[in-house]
Amino acid sequence: DAGVTQSPTHLIKTRGQQVTLRCSPISGHKSVSWYQQVLGQGPQFIFQYYEKEERGRGNFPDRFSARQFPNYSSELNVNALLLGDSALYLCASSFTGGETEAFFGQGTRLTVV
């Protein structure tokens, strides 16, 4: 079975641009969470979605938004990119989001220049 898949794996954007990152959860999983991992730091929680509803939001500016589709895949959008948005963006999925274990994808490496 496929694990959590994220696309693209790498991308480079210019300051001020917008970016969309994509995540497909494990088959049967209905919850998707997004994390930002800046180099040398631990992952920080951005959003969690379950059944297309936002369940939680971390301490990130409104430039960050996300949504979940009927097939439970998810997109993370970041507007007006800053150099500080350069990071590895991780997606995690679970059945309902209330479990104690989430499965992480390999991440999307975003570089803002």
Next chain:
Amino acid sequence: AQSVTQLDSQVPVFEEAPVELRCNYSSSVSVYLFWYVQYPNQGLQLLLKYLSGSTLVKGINGFEAEFNKSQTSFHLRKPSVHISDTAEYFCAVSDLANTGNQFYFGTGTSLTVIP
């Protein structure tokens, strides 16, 4: 609010030697505790978790951790490390009232196993 402190940013250890990676947490509520491993250019993989019950938790790849409530610690140990254990290790907490996968991670410990 929860926070996690990993006291050692880098831990070098010789192959077949024992290792301990330290983790302390602070929380005003009861928490679940986790250790994740991250290999280069990879996502996070769960090593082990403490939910309740026995304070000694065994995980994959020969790792174990002990929950100490009085010291608010959850240190990770392995009696004999292999080259393949070289990776970044993250301690994380999630509070029991959490309705979703909202983990709070430490800053990580880079374990380097020396041949």
